[in-house]
Amino acid sequence: MLSGPRPIRRRLCGLLLALLTAPLTAPHPLLASEAWAPAAEPEAWRIRRDRLLASGRLPAADWVYMDSMGTDRLEAGEYLSNPSRSGDVVTFEAAVMLRRAGERAWTVRSIPMRARCDLGVMERRNESGEWGPYPGRPDTAVKVRWICRQS
Numbered sequence: 001m002l003s004g005p006r007p008i009r010r011r012l013c014g015l016l017l018a019l020l021t022a023p024l025t026a027p028h029p030l031l032a033s034e035a036w037a038p039a040a041e042p043e044a045w046r047i048r049r050d051r052l053l054a055s056g057r058l059p060a061a062d063w064v065y066m067d068s069m070g071t072d073r074l075e076a077g078e079y080l081s082n083p084s085r086s087g088d089v090v091t092f093e094a095a096v097m098l099r100r101a102g103e104r105a106w107t108v109r110s111i112p113m114r115a116r117c118d119l120g121v122m123e124r125r126n127e128s129g130e131w132g133p134y135p136g137r138p139d140t141a142v143k144v145r146w147i148c149r150q151s
Contacts, residue, residue: 007133041065085151088118117148
């Protein structure tokens with residue numbers, strides 16, 4: 001039972017009651033993870049992608065916007081193209097466009113990757129053609145599920 005001054009107890013009990021009885025307006029992110037899909041490509045990223053394609057620095061392909069992020073130190077965008085499924089594996093080409101603070105030019109990395117649908121992980125192919133782990137993030141599993149649903 002709560003102890004302490006009555007006004008504080010009353011407020012805490014009221015808050016707890018409100019939280020327990022309030023309708024859920026949006027599902028918890030972990031419960032909604034099955035429904036994840038990339039957001040629409042922001043206009044600024046579409047312009048960057050088009051410029052990098054026109055310059056030849058981004059390989060010609062039907063790139064699908066996946067995600068982007070920006071901090072004081074870095075801007076980065078992730079894209080994928082050419083997904084192809086074989087069993088529980090979807091191979092695809094990934095592109096990462098990034099620019100560090102103070103730099104004018106964008107760096108483009110094109111990486112052969114695969115989504116392991118059965119394991120919920122991504123792997124990348126190294127220069128010798130071997131597959132190895134790709135560093136995961138908290139949202140990797142939901143992105144893998146989305147990629148696997150597309151193929």
